Every structure is written in C-alpha cells, then in structure tokens.
Amino acid sequence: MMELTRKGEYAIRGILYLARQPQGKLSLVGEIAAASGVPKTFLAKILQDFTKVGLVYSFRGTGGGFSLARTPDRITLREVVEAVEGPILPNRCLIGAGSCENDSSCLVHPVWKRVRDEIVTILDGVTIEELAGEDHPT
Amino acid sequence: MMELTRKGEYAIRGILYLARQPQGKLSLVGEIAAASGVPKTFLAKILQDFTKVGLVYSFRGTGGGFSLARTPDRITLREVVEAVEGPILPNRCLIGAGSCENDSSCLVHPVWKRVRDEIVTILDGVTIEELAGEDHPT
C-alpha cells in the first residue's frame, strides 16, 4: 500500500543526476538515462513533466539538453515526486469539495488529512542537494 | 499518489458497521454490504481477509455470520488497512534485504523509512471505536 511508482523512483534518480552535474552544464536524455539506469524514452517523458512545472530548463537542437532550473538546495523531494505523480492524496476525500459526500461528518476524513500533512512535511523538508550527497562548500 | 484503494475504503466501512453492532451479535455479508454500500461479493473477500488475520470471527451455516474478534477499542485503523492492502510500504527498498541493491548507501532510503514510520504511527493511534463515533459509557 502507498507505494511509489517506478516513474517516481526514476524521477528521483534523474533529477539526482542533474543535481550532481556542474552548475549550468546541459545533459542529454540519453546520457541521464544511461547513467541512472532508466529507460530512455520513459525518462524523456519524466523530464517533460519536470520542464512543465519549471523544475528543469530544456533546450532543443544542437548543444541542447537539460539542466536544473534552480540550485539543488532549493528543490524539495516533494516537488520532484509531485511533478510526476501528482499531488499526495492518501484518500479521495482530500481532493476537494464533493469528492466524497460525507467528508464533513466522516470521522476517518481527518485521519487521512493528518497522514497527508505528515508526508508532505517530511518530503518538503528534504532537498535534492542533501540526497545527491554533495557536501556544499561552506 | 499514495492513494488508498477502494478495497481499503470498503474494509473500513465494513468493520465500522460491525463495530456499531451490539457486542456479540452476528451480521451477514449481505446485511453489511447493503448497509455500507459495498458490492456484496467483494465485501465477502474483504471479510475473509479480516478472518485470516484474526480481526473478526466467522461462523458458517444457519445463524452464522461475522462479528468482531476484539472490542472496537482494541482494533486500530492500521490493522484494518493492512489486513486488506498488505503492509504500508512507500517504497520497495523497505520490503527487506535485497529488494534494492543500494539501500545501504542510498540517501533517499531513510526518507521513505521516516514516511512509513509516520504513517504507521498515525494509523496505529486511531482505533475503530473512535471512528465508529460511539461515545462509550464512562
């Protein structure tokens, strides 16, 4: 239950690769895929998701590629996961008004809300810089 | 992401019905299904899961049915969810040794561990008595 999909796992691996590259350097899909062991065409889709939400920059044509749009210390694990998997929702009733008729009276509702809030808090508290294992120079 | 399945939702509804019945009374699948709005045959499977892990008692034949195996205050939401969905695992690496080769060096690993521990803590802290909305006589 509550399992991260492969897409989510790949997304993390992919962005970690980018985080480990020298600032401003562009990486090709094929290069990232090979290094992180992710199917190339699948990773391409993931990188598109990243681009859409503004996590990475993409450049087409000769000399193109991908780079982070922000420094690794300002990208949280939550952003990465949500970019490809959508918002963290342990239950439908958290989607919004009307998704479950009795969310006002239901006593289970607040429990799932707590669960979501805890997960979000944890994932928001982790940056990909920490995960990339770079000790940033003081 | 991280969404409870219908089976899990149904499981909660089903056990809440049982929790609201007078102590020791037996309920039929059909009865529980109708009252909680769950497909009868599907609920039957869920109740079988409950029986397997010892959450409910089942009796066959005339006058048979289901009842809780414990008082509602000693059944946690976690037990109910895990009975039908399996253990709470935000990522494969938490399954056990060898499920991911690099779980010792991977910096993401401890994050998922924290996520799981938090979810488990929350769900363990909620009993189905609280959820059933019975104010138990002091």
Next chain:
DNA sequence: CTATAAAAAGACAAAAAAGGTCCTTTAGGT
C-alpha cells in the same frame, strides 16, 4: 537555406493491478 541535432507531443501497446463476479466446496444447523 538546408542539413543536423535534440526535445516536445501524441498515438500506440503490453503487462500488471484494481475491482468485481460466479461457481463449487466445506462446515453448521434443523
């Protein structure tokens, strides 16, 4: 301005999981 390079977009498809149904068997009562 044309060839080349690389990402974007979108259609397609296999495999797995979710969500059920149905039928036969087993166990208990009358």
Next chain:
DNA sequence: ACCTAAAGGACCTTTTTTGTCTTTTTATAG
C-alpha cells in the same frame, strides 16, 4: 437429508502502469 452461510478459487473487465514509436517543433552549424 436438507437448508444456510461462509470459504475458496476460477474467471472477467476496466484502469493504471510502464513503456515504445513516430512525427513535429525548435535550435544550431555550415
């Protein structure tokens, strides 16, 4: 013996996951 109700298992449909492939767009180099 006969009825009742759960257990077990085979089967099915739909949705989601996990990809692939082809075409289009955008950019650069010569």
